[in-house]
Amino acid sequence: MQENWFSRIVGFDESAGPDAVRARLRVEDGRLVSDASERRPAVGTLTLPSLAELSSARPDSGRAGSLAATQGEARAMHADPANSGALIQVASQFNLLEMVSPSVTPDDGVGRYEWDHTQGPACAMAAGAATIYRNYLVPVDGGQGQSATRQLDALADLGAALSEATGLAPVELWRMRNGYALCTDEGLTAIAAHLRDLGEEELDDLRGRLRIGLVSDAEVTDVASGEQRVSQALCSALPIAYGANSTHPGWExxxxxxxxxxxxxxxxxxxxxxxxxxxxxxxxxxxxxxxxPSWIASAITRAMGRVSGVEAVVVSYASIPAWATRISGDYPPGSLFG
Structure with missing residues (x-):
């Protein structure tokens, strides 16, 4: 048996293939059950809400909020008791998984995350049962689990709206390959032209169609007691650097x-x-x-100006970038915003 984070949770490896893995796993009362392990870690609750849905359900908040910046390793931060119950944003793909490249499919498994030393896979391994569920057991298009031909797509609704607006089929705007939205030159040109003509209300309508993966109350499987729980927001960005058209002005x-x-x-x-x-x-x-980085900083600042009542912290694996220090100074502890 190949030992990795996956096998340490379920008691077997993925070498027999995805169908064999699914046959040995199930979820009972919100817990992942394996025929080869006594562990019963909580998978949490997975939803795929749009921004519009989250906004319409927004609770009233007059609470103060703040923005800070810190250095830390994502996997360890999941296990930190100070973060018990917190929501942790995860850099993912649009299928809510952690593919190292567009050529890797869910059928290739999740044990391989152990050799990807970026922070998205680190988060996925920290809440391992939730990740195993997303890859192997989540209902998708009438089937069980994700595969090379059956995947979740958090960008689909936004794509449908842009397709209707531009007159281009979704596949002419971008090719979705294992969670990577690989935009075409024609698509980028058309989307940029359309966005340029929109007012803020119309842009908000488009923003509202984007979905994120939301895992609520998942067990941190690195903590032996099973008592540490967190939630995760699984978010993706456009993979600008993954194509030959990375300098196209329509990306921005x-x-x-x-x-x-x-x-x-x-x-x-x-x-x-x-x-x-x-x-x-x-x-x-x-x-x-x-x-x-300036786009990321601007997006965080914009969000902080629209949503009050959270204690937000920008986490960087290496040194804290200057942009994170700068924007955190705009929202010190005790400030009221939104």
Whole structure:
């Protein structure tokens, strides 16, 4: 048996293939059950809310909120008792998984996350039962689990609206490959032209169609007691750096729209979280995805100006970037915003 984080939870590895894995797993009373392990970790509750849905259910809040910046390792922060009940934003793909490239499918399994040293997979492994559920057991299009041909798509509703507005079929706007939205030149040009003509209310309508994965009250499987629970907001950005057209000027307006929607949705989910006011944010779309840090900073600032009542913290794995320090100074502890 190949030992990794997956096998340590369920007692077997993924070498027999996805169908064999599914046959040995089930969920009972919200807990992952394996035929090879006595562990029964809680998978949490997975939903796929849109920004519009989160906004319409927004609770009233006159509470003060704040924004800070800190350095930390995401997996360890899940296990920190100070973050019990908190909402942790996860840089994911639009299928709510952690593919290292567009060529990797859910059929390839999740044990491989152990060798991807970025913070998205670290978060996925920290709440391991929830991740196993998303890959192998979540209902999708009448089937069980995600596969090479059957996947969740948090960008689909926004894509449908842009398709109708531009007159281009969704596949002409981008090809969705294992959670990566690989935009075409034609699609980027058309989307940028459309966004340029819209007012703020119309842009908000589009933002409202973006969905995020929301895992509520999942067990932190790294904690042996099973008592540590967190929630996760699974967000993706556009994979600008993954194509030959990474310098296309149409990326910026579309990418910024997605980032703005993702951060606002995350803060709204944090506001509705009954267990904690704490929201740990990450630089969604930064690094290898190629989204400009200034776009990320702007999206966080915009979201903070629209959602009050959360204790938000931008978490950086290495040193704290200057942009995070700068924007956190705009919302010190005890400030009231939104």
């Amino acid at each position: 307006p579309f990418a910024r729209l997605v980032l703005e929607a993702s951060y606002e949705a995350t803060l709204l989910a944090g506001l509705a979280n009954p267990h904690s006011d704490r929201v740990l944010l990450t630089a969604v779309g930064g690094g290898v995805f190629g989204n400009d």
